[in-house]
Amino acid sequence: MLARHSHAGAFAAIVLAGGYVEAGDTGRHRVVAGDVLFHHAYEAHLNRVPRTGAEVFVLPLRMPRAMAIHGRIADPDTIVRLAERDLAQATGALLDQVQSRATVIEDWPDMLAQAILADPNMSIGAWASDHGLHPGSVSRGFRQEFEISPASFRVSVRAQRAILALGEDKALAQVALTAGFADQAHMSRVLKKATGQTPKRVREQHAQVGGSADPRAKILSELS
Structure with a gap:
């Protein structure tokens, strides 16, 4: 488990493989490959990751979060390839493609x-x-x-x-x-x-x- 921590900048965490549970200032989210979690600056959270692990691409955002917290995209690898060349283009593609996911209440x-x-x-x-x-x-x-x-x-x-x-x-x-x-x-x-x-x-x-x-x-x- 990654203990509760925060980041100084806004970012999107794009899950490429595996999955984990994040519990933080926006509630608790259960994510799998293809899911995206948007975080604004200084937001704190912890991550519970299974033994199989998870692969996550972290895309910095030059903007406060202004959309759904939890979303999903069909082709996360495309965003990664775009980010290698142009972060602004990758961010635009992510925002164009992401579909909002409703928060799941389990307990x-x-x-x-x-x-x-x-x-x-x-x-x-x-x-x-x-x-x-x-x-x-x-x-x-x-x-x-x-x-x-x-x-x-x-x-x-x-x-x-x-x-x-x-x-x-x-x-x-x-x-x-x-x-x-x-x-x-x-x-x-x-x-x-x-x-x-x-x-x-x-x-x-x-x-x-x-x-x-x-x-x-x-x-x-x-x-x-």
Whole structure:
């Protein structure tokens, strides 16, 4: 298993062979060859890979994620070949070809993650009660799947909302309130911990490269 980690730039993970389960700031996704997971900058996740492993092509994106998180393409090898010559052309082809895949809900950790993503201000205790679960069991069970507690997941969701909103022309105080933080100072502390950057610096990165990684940094990796 690859423990929970984050990337400084936006990217698409294209599965070429095998499969794995990813659990992170956008929920839990089960992917196989031909699937694509889009990630925005500083998004954190873990990967559970079977013994057979998985082959993944990581395509840096010079843009914030502005589409479905989980998609599928018919011919991932074509994207890889294009990326060897022109990353911009490969990105365009990927966005043209990808078909959205619906999030699969298999158990209550999936349900809770999606509920928090829909409303980061929700009461986790009330959710547990509504589903006949003990709050302590919910915290332990969720942590087992995501490596963080539901409360920490909620903070991460708020942070990701703020990071994306910083790409818009909004006052920092407005971004903080919209994302669910108590105030701008609270948002600044959380973003500094999550990204190592101040909100102002994150905004500057949006302006420079759309929150992306180095466009030369294409990576072909084996997960095991």
